[in-house]
Amino acid sequence: MNSKVKDYLILFGVAGVIIALDQWTKWWARENIEFGGQLVPQWIEFLSPYARFVHWYNMGAAFGMFQNGNTVFTILAFIVIGAIIIYYPIVENEDWTLKLAMGLQLGGAAGNLIDRLMLQKVTDFISVGTFPVFNIADASISVGVVVLLLGVWIKERQDKRKAAEQASDEQQVENKDQFSLTSE
Numbered sequence: 001m002n003s004k005v006k007d008y009l010i011l012f013g014v015a016g017v018i019i020a021l022d023q024w025t026k027w028w029a030r031e032n033i034e035f036g037g038q039l040v041p042q043w044i045e046f047l048s049p050y051a052r053f054v055h056w057y058n059m060g061a062a063f064g065m066f067q068n069g070n071t072v073f074t075i076l077a078f079i080v081i082g083a084i085i086i087y088y089p090i091v092e093n094e095d096w097t098l099k100l101a102m103g104l105q106l107g108g109a110a111g112n113l114i115d116r117l118m119l120q121k122v123t124d125f126i127s128v129g130t131f132p133v134f135n136i137a138d139a140s141i142s143v144g145v146v147v148l149l150l151g152v153w154i155k156e157r158q159d160k161r162k163a164a165e166q167a168s169d170e171q172q173v174e175n176k177d178q179f180s181l182t183s184e
Contacts, residue, residue, distance in 0.1 A: 008089075010099065011084075011085075011099065011103050011106065013103075014100065014104065014106075014107060015106040015107035015110060017107065018104060018107025018110075018111060018140045019110050019114070019137075022111035022112075022135060022136035025125065026115065029055050029123060030123055033125070034055060035055050035056075037054065037055055038054040038055075038127070039052065039054075051129075052127050053126065054126075054133055056123075056125065056133045057121040057122065058121060059120075059122070070120060077112065077113040080105070080109045084109075095151065095155070097148070098148060098151050100144075100151075101144040104141070104147065105140070105141050105148075107137070107140050108140035109141065111136065111137030111140070112135075112137040112138070115137075122135065124138070
């Protein structure tokens, strides 16, 4: 199988799982919790009132920021999705953290885009403490950013280590050359 096709299967596989989980959980919230209401299932009752499911809509960005920007965020989602799909094949195969981050961000952007196109708003349902209500797509985008930052940090450390090893090797060769010149 062509490596680019395999790469895209991984990208769309990660994104597809996120989209499916996001859309199913949003549907569940719309079907089981009245708008503005909340639900604390028995299996998380011990976390109440710090964690609960609610039914809320968002017409802005993730976590309720920039309300009434639905059109702008719909256009932005198309741009982000297009940029990820175009840029993805350029990423080196060894840079798995960037590829994973892009899959998570693609899935999150597409999950919220589906809501924006179908409902003209995004369904949010996860409420933790005083943090703004969010959904699986929002969480996926945020985790994608964390994975991206972690990947950049790891890559920088690896590059610094390689540079230090290379400088050490070059110094050893230089010292060896100087030693052989002085012994002649």
